[in-house]
Amino acid sequence: MxxxxxxxxxxxxxxxxxxxxxxxxxxxxxxxxxxxxxxxxxxxxxxxxxxxxxxxNPEDLFLSSLSACHMLWYLHLCATHKIVVTEYLDNAIGIMEKTQNGIEKFTQVTLNPTIKITDKNKINQATQLHIEANKKCFIANSCNFKIHHKPTIIAQ
Structure with a gap:
């Protein structure tokens, strides 16, 4: 290993x-x-x-790490699947809560990327690649909560 x-x-x-x-x-x-x-x-x-x-702050950096890691894997997967991405913008949102035992931690993150691609026939495939990107993201794999994705795919 x-x-x-x-x-x-x-x-x-x-x-x-x-x-x-x-x-x-x-x-x-x-x-x-x-x-x-x-x-x-x-x-x-x-x-x-x-x-x-x-x-x-550390919370900003944590959220940006999740967003960037997902984006980089997503772009890689699009390239290998011949989906041409021309723009990618994510407005990620993270929620940190105080648990019953008084510990504060992130309990939810939602990535909201808007992605522009060149082929409208590949919108469904481009949307599905977010599932695979999430499985490969090193940062997401290190979290103890689910990362949600609400992508918007636009064909130019």
């Missing part, structure tokens, strides 16, 4: 002089860095948890 190893650096940049003296004394700002990548990602926590709303 082949292992894939990923390395990332998360650096907290939010010490405002007092460290974590209190819950309010520090910024949640951080940056995500990977060797060889073009730029760092500016992160924070959700504003609900005193984060900077102009920065990506």
């Amino acid at each position: 082949k292992n894939h190893i990923y390395e990332i650096t998360v650096e907290w940049t939010g010490n405002q002089g007092e460290g974590t003296l209190s819950y309010q004394s520090y910024s949640r700002n951080h940056q995500i860095i990977a060797d060889g990548k073009y730029a760092e990602i500016k992160g924070s926590s959700d504003p609900l948890f005193l984060g900077d709303k102009t920065r990506y």
